[in-house]
Amino acid sequence: MEFFRFVRMMISLLVLFASMKTKKEISTILRTVEAHYPDIKTELHYETPFQLLVAVILSAQTTDKQVNKTTIALFHCVHEAKDVSKLTLKELENTVRSVNFYRNKAKFIVGCAEKLVREFDGIIPNDLKILQTFPGVGIKTAKVVLSVLYDAPYVGVDTHVHRVMNRIGIVKTKTPEETDRKLDKLLTHEQKMFVHHPLVLFGRYHCTARKPKCSSCPVREWCDYPDKITLE
């Protein structure tokens, strides 16, 4: 019994190692994806750093398109953190009520604005740990904001990035949080600088959850996704 368990374990390890991508393959895959979506930092509309933070908070469980529709009215009166105090919580909730979880998100926006004004003179700190101490700002939100605002070397792992990385076989993980930790160790500083937005857009428009466009995929030859054959 012990022997068979050992053999099974060795076989799984061999399969795992055989399917792991080399550094060169990872580099080629990421550069290929980037080439398809050059010079795009985010699809969220904003004019000031604070507006970007607000838009990213609103985008949790909501499409960027919906957020952009919602923020037209909001950003008309809110440019900087100090402007949030001109609105009551009820007014803010009403302005963002078309996005999911708008009540919580409105509270987060108020909390972030107060903290920014009180402790940071209205300027968003370029520090991953500090930014995560803001209300409603988790690791993904913080990484997206810092990567867009300050070109910081962070990959904000959302469901798109998690799905694409697993399908291709760059990671084998169960949750976005696990993918985030793996990518943190696996990718180079330079790769983290450029790959976040191309990966998000690739997952959003090409390697989609339900119908990935495998037959026209630029990274098909390196992809481990078993269904890519049947999706021709």
Ligand code: SF4
């Ligand atoms: S081959 Fe298909 S599953 Fe693999 S990355 Fe391309 S679109 Fe996604």
